[in-house]
Structures are given as structure tokens and as C-alpha cells.
Amino acid sequence: MLDLNFIRQNPDKVKTTLVDLNTEAPIDEILQLDQQRRVLLKEVEALRQERNVGSKAIGSLMREGKKEEAEAQKQRMSEVGDKIKAIDEQLRQIEADLYDKQLYVPNMPAPGVPVGPNEDHNIEVRRWGEPPNFDFEPKPHWDLGEELGIIDFERGVKISGTRFYMFKGAGATLHRALTNWFIDVGINDHGYTEVYPPFMVREQAMIGAAHLPKFRDNMYYDAEEDYWFIGTAEVPLTNVFADEILDAGQLPIKYLSHTPCFRRDKMSAGRDVRGIKRVHQFEKVEMYHYTLPEDSYDHLEEIVSNAEDLCQRLGLPYRIVQMCTGDLGFAAAKKYDVEAWVPGPNGEGEWMEISSCSNVEAFQARRANIRFRRERGAKTEFIHTLNGSGLPPGRLMIAVMENYQQADGSIIVPEVLRPYMGGLEVIE
């Protein structure tokens, strides 16, 4: 959520930024509602003061036995009360309306974020590694997976329908090895505390993480129990400290969480229909930082470097891309994607997003009401939060299988994963 004061003071800047972001938000309505709200607030508060004073006087009059005067005063206060009730009702509607509209205003990009309408204007920041040079025709992971018997698409679909899959044998083990290795590196080498959060959350948690109300269509929901299924660990992690006031000394806090992720992916119907790139159920190891405002951009670089470190140790070629304004999404002020090289079908190859690292500044903290105090007695301020994938084992399956394939269709197990696979060196 954006600071209402900021919108009030910079309405034109907000509106031009919305154009850069290639999106829309009801700024004029917000300003108008805000204005109405403050006018009514002044009115109703003056009336309340009148009633507070008047009601107290009734108590005194009754004690002094001046019954008639008390009755007259009651009559007057009753009228004041009616006025208050009427204005309160107006205020309630305006405030609900205002809050609802504020929830649809995206975050502002950080200074220096490249301006552009779509992904074509993203900027490649750096590359690492060399795409493999095959002296044979490389296969896509869906062919490799089926031929090796480690991914069973047919049966996944039989059980649950399109965009579902099943790992089997060494495939299931490879997936688990990636997961466990990511977690171990995170907690041993990157300084994270591992967290196992709920996967189903209340609506308020979804609002705090800025996934509701705007992205309702992309999430699974249990209407009977009123639970939302998380599409990323970012959701519960954002809400860990919701409605709390932290001490500055507690920050930064760095959490790492391995969770399933559920996505309806309604908006992407027809895209990436083959393989396991875009599915309804996957897992992800997520990094999440809670920081002081002045430290958050250092932490963004740290999160990206953590994701890079994992790729380097796996020996996967990748590039870092900075998102332009049109590709920032709803919550991020600055965002980097980590894209791994995958050979793909026909040996054309492509850069596939395997991690997305964002500094959302105070955007989620304001929604979830996460504050801190610099010292005893100081004013509360909102913290900054950051998130990044580190990494999604399902997507990494694709990258590992396709990059480490051999001419005979077997797959070399990256060295760092072998201890997690009982020493297995080749899947064949």
C-alpha cells in the first residue's frame, strides 16, 4: 500500500508513474474520498466533544438532584447523538471505499528503474557461465523425463488433470535433493533461519502480502473454511510479524522457507503447456528479509547474490535481468530476475526465469502493519521487506535435466547433489 500522504502530496507524480507501470489505479477517486473523509471527521469530532462534555454534565446534575435540567440536557444530547450517528454512517462507507481503492494502487518504482512498457525494455545486468555445446540434438525435459521414467505426465494428468505431473524414482529423488541442498546452503552458508509456515491462510494475510484483492483469479480457495492456498511462501512470511512493533536491534531478520505453491495460472492459459515449467502445484524455497529502510537495497543485492551462488555451485549458466517499470509487477519497487539457460526443444535454447528477487520497500509492511522503533520512545516506522526465490526445485529440474543431458539420453547428476542422492552420478 502507498502512503496516503504521499498520494495527497504528489498526485501528478503518482499518475505519471502509473503510465510508466503500464497500469491504472483510481487516484482521483482516492483523493476525493480522502478530502470528504477529513471534512466529515472534523465535523463528527466536534460533535463528539460536545456530547462528551454534555453527558458528563448530566451525571453532575443527577447527583445534585436537578432532575428537570438533566432531562432537558438528555434531550439535547440525544439530538447530538443522532447527528453523530448519521455522519458516522457516511464516514464508514467512505473509509471502506477509500481503503478498498487504496488496495489497488501499485508500489512506486525506485529511482533508476528503467522506464518501459514491457519485458523488451528489461536490462540484462550480467551473465555467468557458458551454455553447453552439444554435439548431438538435445532433448526437452519432457522427452528426457518420459524416456528415463522419472517424470510421468500421463498419470499426473489422470490423477488431477492438465498441468499436473508426477515425479518417480530418480526424478523424485533429484527433486528432493535439490530442495534439501537449497535449504542446507541457505541455513549454513547464507545465514537464514528455516521457517515452516502454514500453507493455507486467512484473507487478511493475502491482503497483507498484496496478493488480494487484485490477484483473486490466480489463487485456490476453500470456500467452506474460508482459507486461501498460498502461491508462494512470501505470503505467510510477510505476515509473520504483522501487527507487531519490532526493535531496530532485531533487524535484519532473514527467513528461508520451503513450501508448496498452488497457482491457478488462469491468465496464462495456453502458455507453456508442455512439460513442468508452468503447473498448478510446485515447490519453492523462498528467501525473505525484514530490514531497516536504509538497508533494504543492500539486502536486495544480497538476495540476488544468494540465488546466483546456488546456480554457480550447480554449474548452471544464467543471467541477471533488471525489470523495467512495465514488468515490475504490483508490489516491487525494484526487481531482478535470475534466468537460467535451458537448451529446450529443437536446441534453440531460452532464458528461463528461476528466481525473482524484489525489494517491495514498505509496501507490504504498510498493508500488514509491520513496524519498528529505532529507540525507546521513538516514533514507529514501517520496516522494509524483500523476497526472492532460492530456488524453485521444479524449475531447476528442467535446467539440470536439459543442461546435463548426454547423447544417450542419460543425465549427469551435478556434483553438489550427489551426496543427497546416495552418491548417484548418472540417471540412466
Add this chain to the structure above:
RNA sequence: GGAGGGAUGGCAGAGUGGACGAUUGCGGUGGUCUUGAAAACCACUGAGGCUGCAAGGUCUCCGGGGGUUCGAAUCCCUCUCCCUCCGCCA
């Protein structure tokens, strides 16, 4: 699923319609005393909105929402969460 009991400040815990401007204790911060510390004593010690250059003024908040009343922490309705017991269950 059934029965019952609860939710008050950082914590404990009083308060059942007007002196609540929320008692008291603990914890915390500052001070007095002391060579220093402890003890003792004194003072201060929640969050947010509106308004104002500021000092300040004012309003709201006793789990959330609604209601009764001139007036609600207190009475009524409702929701959420927690606890105890029974049943069921991986």
C-alpha cells in the same frame, strides 16, 4: 462434532452504567541517596487519526464488528481466537 470457561496496557491482574482522566503490582527509563552498586524513595512509562509553524488542542481504541443509552471496558447480538473436558482422527 458435543459441553463449559475465557480475551483489559510490555507482563500479571482489578474494574458489572457517570469520581475510569483505567486501581495496583512487576518489568522498563530517568532521578535522589551512595566511593560504586544494591536496596529504598520520587517521577515518567501504549497505539493511531484529525488539526496546528510549534507549543498544544481534540477524537478513537479494554479481541473484531454491530446494537441499547444522554453516557459503555461494564448491558445485548454476532464473529474471531485461546483454554478445559468428551468424541472422532493421520
